[in-house]
């Protein structure tokens with residue numbers, strides 16, 4: 345039996361027919377199709393190369409919980425059932441077990457190893473605690489032992505110093521020299537600035553990011569991953585609190601994260617969708633936040649699909665591409681509400697639902 349798929353491919357908006365040949369998509373019937381039964385598993389509608397969540401931490405619901413492989417499998421399954429076929433995990437309490445890459449029913453995982461935390465930054469013991477002088481070496485180790493990424497906690501408390509720029513710069517240079525990429529958690533003005541000036545590959549949250557740095561981010565290819573849905577719940581909590589310098593600082597930073605989505609896009613920065621929250625499988629909500637923050641509708645969808653996929657080195661829906669695909673009855677660009685409800689999920693050439 346050969347599976348056939350027909351629909352309008354996004355973002356190209358072209359009606360196409362694909363055949364599934366093992367784990368690959370083909371734009372022409374594979375050899376021997378004439379003698380086999382052909383089943384059309386998607387007949388019409390809109391097609392995406394899967395959804396992508398570039399900031400998720402499967403395996404534990406809180407950084408100070410023990411990393412649990414049963415939970416890891418469940419979280420990844422939740423992503424897949426929502427049509428998320430590729431995730432990046434910027435920091436986990438333990439490195440990904442080998443079975444994650446060999447289980448063909450789970451989304452593709454691009455891991456960053458363990459969170460790299462210098463003294464006073466991050467939940468104690470939750471990541472890999474490391475002295476500032478050892479950060480570069482540890483970052484290379486995590487990137488080399490995972491999918492090429494590492495994750496540095498670039499700052500922590502709002503009124504305490506960030507990882508010094510020279511330390512962060514040396515870390516990024518060392519990881520780049522080893523062929524890896526660096527994600528930096530930043531939620532202070534100093535932390536966000538240092539991440540950009542150090543040449544990080546992605547700013548996670550990027551709270552208090554000075555918009556004057558967006559041109560440099562665009563020029564050097566630093567992506568902005570604001571994880572708005574993770575902060576939105578806290579925004580209500582902070583608004584309800586008595587006024588204080590910390591409250592004002594937080595709310596100012598939150599508004600800046602929103603404003604910077606549109607400004608980053610206009611400056612040519614790649615803006616991507618990451619959830620950072622539980623339950624897993626809610627990247628559609630983050631795409632809606634990006635839309636509300638001013639990203640054009642097609643860009644907001646791309647941030648949670650083809651743009652993120654390309655950024656992580658995978659192609660869209662083309663001949664020979666991995667047969668990862670989600671289908672919708674309605675156009676998810678004009679009706680973003682459908683994004684969370686794909687009518688068909690195909691992973692590695694197999695129908696998942």
Ligand SMILES: [Zn+2]
Pocket residue numbers: 399401434620
């Ligand atoms: Zn996170």
